[in-house]
Amino acid sequence: MVRKSSRAAGSGGQPSSRSRTTTLVALLSCGALALSACGGSSPTPSSSAGPDARGGTPQAGGTLTVALSSIPPVIDPYATTLQANWQTARSVCEPLFDISTRYEVKPVLVDSYQYDQKLTYVMKLRSGVKFHDGKDLTAADAVASIQRFLLTPGNGAVLGTNLESVKETGDLELTLTLKQPSAIVPTLLTTAYIMPASVQQDRPITxxxxxxxxxxxxxxxxYQADREIQLVRYDEYAALDEPGDGATGKKVAYADKIVLTPMPETSAQVQALQTGSIDMTSALPLDTYQTLASSSTAEPVLLSALSGSTVVFNKAKGAMSNVKLRQAFLAALDQTQIMGAGFGNADFYDLDGSIIPKVNATFYTTAGAEAYNKPDTAKVAQLIKEAGYDGKPIVWMTTKADPTWYGPVEPAVQLLKTAGLNIDLQVMDQASLIQRRTDPSQFDLFSSGIPTYADPLLLPYLQDGFPGAWTNPEKNSLLSSLATEPDNAKRVQLWGQLQALIYTDVPFLKFGTTRPLLAVSPRTHFDNADALMYGYYNVWLQDS
Known part of the structure; x- marks a missing residue:
């Protein structure tokens, strides 16, 4: 089976042993966790045509100035687990594969590859690609980068657990041999940015x-840590011929220079945009939308719904270890009311029961979601009775540090109390919540959030060891099949079965999916707002 650079990457083969597959599945979820953290006028979502000022004919030139919440102390993507520190790497570096705005995994530095649906991937690199030092990209560079990538947490550790060897088998060819079949090797490699062997070889992660x-x-x-980063166009860049989409396809460096400057305060970013000091902000709170929309010198940009607001139940002990009570929670929640009260304007969020949001066209599914947003008072009362709930306080840990975590909390608590559930809401800082959720004696449920992943195997909530301890044998069997099934259509079906199980066993539940908000100056132009999450290429400046 040969995959060309214009096609999305595929998946794996059949399991060699149940125990090793289960270990791999757990690590996949662990990897995702490490990377993810461990009224007014109506906005226009990026899925529809935005204001004309953002379109037009692309032109080269100028300096694009972008405000970040901070300039990270480390910009090497191998030396940090925080994706927020990868802003520079996203525009400067490329991996073998990367992700489109629809979360399709496609080749970038790979020209084509073969997978025998068992243990071997053979990848051929694009010819004529040059590093910023003028040297040609070779398989030796890719091998050295992957070997260093294996030392990193997240995707690197997952790949390392299952990788028997990675070898240079030609000037532009490398071969990866696995210990067991894997469906998502290309997906794992989307965070393995390729650098010269002279840089990567034997370099410690520290x-x-x-x-x-x-x-x-x-x-x-x-690069000046905590002060400023400057990027300049690389004139020898070897672009792909396919249309640009997210981090895939053609990337054009329209701006002569990009300046990344630290601005930790939201108000400072908004003011700098309005005065023309910057051209683009980092992610902003949704409550700044109206200020931006009423300004003549700033334009709000709502991206597709990406972040799922969730709550995770303690399945190991306490009241919520009873599945009937978890089902009662689900039946008690009017998500239309909750998301409306929590986030205001309905264009700020999607009422979407799919665990994988619509933006991921491959794995979006309505399987099991007929139970989503179906409040039923009689059903709640019956389930509470069957659970034998005695009215003891149910401890819900939450934090105001992340609006996507806290937004649904207060309206949901009111509905649950009306339904007869005694909720003890405990608000704390995010670090305390993350620490306390590892101790099952400390909570019955906790607030959280799911970013959008390219593959459901990366969802941390699905692993046995994630706080809340979902140790369901049927879940693990489906995960094992999902990890090793080579046919993508069958993998999609397997994920549908797993989502249906989530709605039956209710290990966690999703309130809805919110839209990230950015803001740009009137002179900042782009074809696809969602692509702004991937880098600062394909963005041009046009003064009126």
Missing amino acids: EPANDLICTGPYKLAS
């Missing part, structure tokens, strides 16, 4: 490569 010699459309001009 020794960051902050010069970032890569293959991307921009190259690093200067």
Whole structure:
């Protein structure tokens, strides 16, 4: 089976042993956890045509100035687990595969690859690709980068557990041999940014490569931790011919220079945008939308719904270890009311029962979601009675640090109390919540959030060891099949079965999916707002 660079990446083969597959599945979820953290006028979502000022004919030139909440102390993506620190790497570096705005995994530095649906991937690199130091990309560079990638947490650790060897089998060819079949090797490699072997070879993870010699459309001009980063166009960049989409396809460095400047306060970012000091903000609270919409010098940009607001139940002990009581929670919640009260304007969120949001066209499914947003007072009363609930306080840990976590909490608590459930809401800082959720004696449920993943195997909630302890044998069997099934259509069906199980066993529940908010100056233009999450290429400046 040969995969060309214009097609989405595929999946794995058949399991060699149940025990090793179960271990791999647990690590997959662990990897995802490490990467993810461990009224007014109506906005226009990016899925519809935005204001004309953002379109037009692309043109080169100018300096694009972007405000970040902070300039990270480390910009080497191998030396940090925080994706927020990868802003520079996304525009400067490229992996073998990357992700489109529809969460399709596609080749980037790979020209084509073969997978025998068992244990072997053979990948051929694109010819004519040059690093920022002028040297040609070779298989030796890819092998050295992957070997260092294996030392990282998250996707690197997952791949390392299942990788028997990675070898250079030609100037532009590398071969990966697995210990057991895997459906998502290309997906795991989307965070393995390729650098020269001279940079990556034998470099400890504790020794960051902050010069970032890569293959991307921009190259690093200067980096001052906590102060500023400057990028300049790389004129020798080898772009793909396919239309640009997220981090895939053609990437064009329209701006001569990109300046990333630290601005931790939201109000400072908004003011700087209004005064013309910057051209783009980082993610902003949704409650700043109206201020931006009423300004003549700033334009709000709502992206597709990406972040699922959730709550996770303690299945190991306490009241919520009873599945009947978890089902009662689900039946008590009017998500239309909850999301409306929590986030205001209905264009800020989607009422969407799919665990994987609509933006991921491959794995979006309504399987089991007929139970979503179906409040039923009589059903709640019956389930509470069957659970034998005695009215003891049910401890819900939450935090105001993340609006997507806290937004649904207060309206949901009111509905649950009306239904007869005695909720003890405990609000704390995010670090305390993350620490306390590891102790089952400390809580009955806790607030959380699900970012959008390219593959459901990366969802941390699905692992046995994630706080809340969902140890369901049927779940683990479906995960094992999902991890090793080579046919993508069958994998989609398996995920549908697993989502249906989630709605039956209710290990966690989703309130809805919110839209990230950015803001840009009137002179900042782009074809696809969702692509702004992937890098600063394909963005141009046009003064009126």
